[in-house]
Amino acid sequence: MLGLRRAFAALLPLPRAGSPPAAAMSTLLISQERYAWLRELGLQEENPGVYNGRWGGRGQVVTTYCPANNEPIASVRQGNLEDYEETVKKAKEAWKVWADIPAPKRGEIVRQIGDALRQKIKVLGSLVSLEMGKIFVEGVGEVQEYVDVCDYAVGLSRMIGGPILPSERPGHALIEQWNPVGLVGVITAFNFPVAVYGWNSAIAMICGNACLWKGAPTTSLVSVAVTKIIAKVLEDNKLPGAICSLVCGGADIGTAMARDERMDLLSFTGSTKVGKQVALMVQERFGECMVTCLWFNFVLVFEDADLNLVIPSALFASVGTAGQRCTTARRLFLHESIHDEVVTKLAKAYAQVRIGDPWDPDTLYGPLHTKEAVKMFLDAVEQAKQQGGSVVCGGKVISRPGNYVEPTIVTGLPHNAPIVHTETFAPILYVLKFKEEEEVFAWNNEVKQGLSSSIFTKDLGRIFRWLGPKGSDCGIVNVNIPTSGAEIGGAFGGEKHTGGGRESGSDSWKLYMRRST
Numbered sequence: 307m308l309g310l311r312r313a314f315a316a317l318l319p320l321p322r323a324g325s326p327p328a329a330a331m332s333t334l335l336i337s338q339e340r341y342a343w344l345r346e347l348g349l350q351e352e353n354p355g356v357y358n359g360r361w362g363g364r365g366q367v368v369t370t371y372c373p374a375n376n377e378p379i380a381s382v383r384q385g386n387l388e389d390y391e392e393t394v395k396k397a398k399e400a401w402k403v404w405a406d407i408p409a410p411k412r413g414e415i416v417r418q419i420g421d422a423l424r425q426k427i428k429v430l431g432s433l434v435s436l437e438m439g440k441i442f443v444e445g446v447g448e449v450q451e452y453v454d455v456c457d458y459a460v461g462l463s464r465m466i467g468g469p470i471l472p473s474e475r476p477g478h479a480l481i482e483q484w485n486p487v488g489l490v491g492v493i494t495a496f497n498f499p500v501a502v503y504g505w506n507s508a509i510a511m512i513c514g515n516a517c518l519w520k521g522a523p524t525t526s527l528v529s530v531a532v533t534k535i536i537a538k539v540l541e542d543n544k545l546p547g548a549i550c551s552l553v554c555g556g557a558d559i560g561t562a563m564a565r566d567e568r569m570d571l572l573s574f575t576g577s578t579k580v581g582k583q584v585a586l587m588v589q590e591r592f593g594e595c596m597v598t599c600l601w602f603n604f605v606l607v608f609e610d611a612d613l614n615l616v617i618p619s620a621l622f623a624s625v626g627t628a629g630q631r632c633t634t635a636r637r638l639f640l641h642e643s644i645h646d647e648v649v650t651k652l653a654k655a656y657a658q659v660r661i662g663d664p665w666d667p668d669t670l671y672g673p674l675h676t677k678e679a680v681k682m683f684l685d686a687v688e689q690a691k692q693q694g695g696s697v698v699c700g701g702k703v704i705s706r707p708g709n710y711v712e713p714t715i716v717t718g719l720p721h722n723a724p725i726v727h728t729e730t731f732a733p734i735l736y737v738l739k740f741k742e743e744e745e746v747f748a749w750n751n752e753v754k755q756g757l758s759s760s761i762f763t764k765d766l767g768r769i770f771r772w773l774g775p776k777g778s779d780c781g782i783v784n785v786n787i788p789t790s791g792a793e794i795g796g797a798f799g800g801e802k803h804t805g806g807g808r809e810s811g812s813d814s815w816k817l818y819m820r821r822s823t
Contacts, residue, residue, distance in 0.1 A: 335372060335436075336380040344436075346429050347531040349380055355526055355554030356385040357533050358393040359400070359547035365389065365555060370527050373439030373673040374663050374708040382526040385553040390562050393518060393551045397489055398568060400546035401516040405486055412512050413463025418539045419508070420456025423449055426535060430500070430528075435664040437525050438499055439673045439709070440627045442665045452504030452532075455794045455810060463512040466815055483822040486514030487594065488570035490818060491563040493584070495575045496675050497630045499525035500532055505798065505810040506573045507536075507550060513818040515571075518551045520563060524675065526554045560584070567591050571818060574598070575632075578729075578755075578803050585805075596807030596817060598799055602636050602729050602755040603789040604780075606746055607648065609641040611762035615786055616648060620735070621655045623760070623788035625713040628674055629733030633758040633782070633790040637726060638737045639746050645739050649717060652737075653699045656713050661704065673709040674732060683711045683732035686725060690734070695719040700733070721749045729755070743768060751779045757800030758792075760784035781808070 334351055335341045354361040355368075365384035372379055385393070404412070423430070431446030438445070468482025490510040494502045499521055507517045521529035533552040540547050553559050560580075563569050564587035573596040574584045581599035588595035605623060607616050623635035640648050664672035674680055680703060687701045700714030713733040719726055726736050740746035750759055759780040761772045769785050771777050781800035782792060792798050797808040808814045 334369075334378050334380050341379075341436075343429055343432065344380070344527075347426065347433060348534045349433075349527060349531060352381045352383060353527065353530050355382040355530060355552070356389045356393060357537060357547060357550075357552040358396040363389060363554070368523055368526060368554075370437055370524055372436050372708075373675050374436075376677070376708055379437060380527055382530060382554050384523070384526070384555045385559060386555070387558060387562060390553050390555070390559055393548065393553050394489070394566065394568055396546070396548035397516045397518050397551045400548035400551075401486075401488055403546055404511075404516055404549050405514045407514075409463045409466060409512060409514065412514065413460040415539065415543060415545070416456050416463070416508050416511050417460045418543070419536055420453045420460075422535050422539050423453050423456070427453065430531060430535075432665060433528055433531055434500060434525075435672075437527050438496060439664055439675050440497075440630075441669050441672050442667060444627060445664070448498060448501045451501040451794060452508070455504050455508045458794055458811060459508040459512045462509070462815060466513065466819070468821065480823070484513075484816070484819045485822065487818060487820050488515060489568060490515045490517050491566075491569045491572040492517055492519045493560055493563065493572070493574045493576065494519070494521050496522035496525050497627065497632065498575075499528040502575050502809070503529075503532065505794070509810070509815050510571075510818045511549070513815055515818055516549050516551070518553065518563070518569070520553055520555060520559050523554065523556055529554055561587070564588050565591065567593065570594065571596070573807065573809065574805075581805055594817075596799075596809065597805030598632070598757075598807050598809070599755070599803055599805045602727070602753045603633055603757055604637045604639070604750045604753075604759040604778075605635045605789060606639045606740075606750060606759070606761045607641065607644065608743075608761070608763040608765065608768065609643045610764045611644070612764070612786070613644070613648065613651065616762050617651050617655055619760070619762070619786075619788040620648075620652055621659070623790045624735040625656070625659060625671055625733050626790050628672055628711075629713070630675060630679075630731055631790050633792065634731075634733075635760070635789045636729070636734070636736060638735055639721075639740050639749065640737060642739045642741055645737075649698060649715070649737055653715060656699050656715060659713060661710065671713060671733075674711060675709065677709055679732060680709050680711055682730055683714075683734065686728070686730040686732060686734055687714060687716070689725045689728075690716045690719065690723075690736070693719060693723045693725055695723070695725070695736070698737075722752070727753050743771070747772070747777060754803040755800065756780045756802040757804045758782040758784065758789040760787060760789045762786055
């Protein structure tokens with residue numbers, strides 16, 4: 307993440323745009339010499355999308371496309387409900403073996419998975435860039451997050467446990483015993499197709515759980531490639547491959563996971579609409595669920611802020627990953643005394659962002675993930691105009707192959723404009739004015755989501771009010787740094803409609819275990 311911030315601070319000029327050629331289904335990218343490196347990950351023209359100790363799949367064949375040119379990369383044969391049923395049974399059997407292995411020994415396996423990912427970090431990062439659309443440095447950085455959380459989990463495997471408590475009865479002991487929940491289902495989104503699974507699986511594994519993964523259909527090749535790396539480690543250690551199972555598929559597989567009582571914990575990352583449906587299905591069976599849904603993040607800049615920090619931070623937070631991070635800044639509230647100055651400087655910084663192919667090391671800003679995302683971007687810009695907003699910069703589709711749009715700044719809207727409260731998941735930053743601390747703290751908290759928020763100020767009293775009970779109600783609260791990015795050692799997640807779940811560090815491991823007193 308720090309490397310990416312430095313890249314944004316370096317700000318290179320825009321390249322000239324090209325004209326879009328038609329994508330030919332007859333020529334998969336994996337068949338071209340330029341993309342021969344994909345085979346280093348064990349990928350081929352058609353790939354089985356189910357793994358439970360052996361590879362298979364009897365469902366629909368789905369082709370994934372490169373967002374930078376909309377050309378087909380390769381295809382994956384998804385799993386059907388029969389594949390899912392078979393995989394759950396094998397995962398449950400594999401858990402019986404895995405749960406009996408001492409936690410530090412489980413940590414050793416996770417360490418080996420981290421080392422295997424290290425060996426493939428650049429080629430796997432390139433695949434993330436090719437299939438998801440984020441720039442190369444971010445693709446590599448995402449794999450690095452999985453590596454880092456593996457390292458974290460190794461240490462954690464020697465530390466998890468409960469206290470011995472004073473008993474009020476003579477001659478008695480009162481202890482907390484923590485045991486694995488069993489089978490953990492992980493449903494991940496397209497924007498972080500490696501890291502989110504890593505946060506869940508590494509911690510779940512050292513806790514003694516088996517995992518069943520359903521990634522986003524549009525990043526199925528990443529799911530297959532990551533699972534191949536994990537599978538080899540398990541096979542080399544003569545462990546059941548179904549400890550880390552994979553079922554690529556659509557809504558039918560996700561629904562089956564949500565309704566399945568054999569799924570002891572379900573972790574879901576995605577839209578609020580789908581997340582609500584998943585949570586209700588899991589709750590209906592009194593199951594355990596961690597939900598991380600749509601995010602609507604906020605940057606608040608007071609008149610005493612250091613603008614040398616504000617401009618690169620706001621830029622990084624709003625246009626990184628083309629506005630498709632879960633922690634992307636959507637609203638930038640500026641004190642009225644500095645509003646015009648900051649908008650002018652930020653617009654100049656936007657104009658210098660280097661747009662290009664995600665795998666070009668000079669590129670700072672790549673495409674949106676799908677054509678549908680481009681349409682949502684255009685619709686949001688039009689709604690902002692209709693509601694009284696002014697487009698300071700951007701607002702258009704870029705005339706070049708792929709799903710490229712201009713990073714956009716909109717001013718002049720009130721804090722409660724409908725579009726300002728609507729998550730578009732695109733690089734649109736709504737810049738708004740405020741006068742007083744109390745009102746802007748309230749405006750931060752008035753949206754339904756609550757993942758990440760940032761304040762820029764030198765006032766220590768204000769900082770502690772921001773961190774306190776009447777300050778930000780988000781799960782991640784920042785001071786003088788951007789909203790985007792998170793450290794694996796802390797618990798990641800948000801409040802309200804963001805879902806309330808926590809993943810990765812701190813005491814998030816407790817969610818993957820059950821407590822006996």
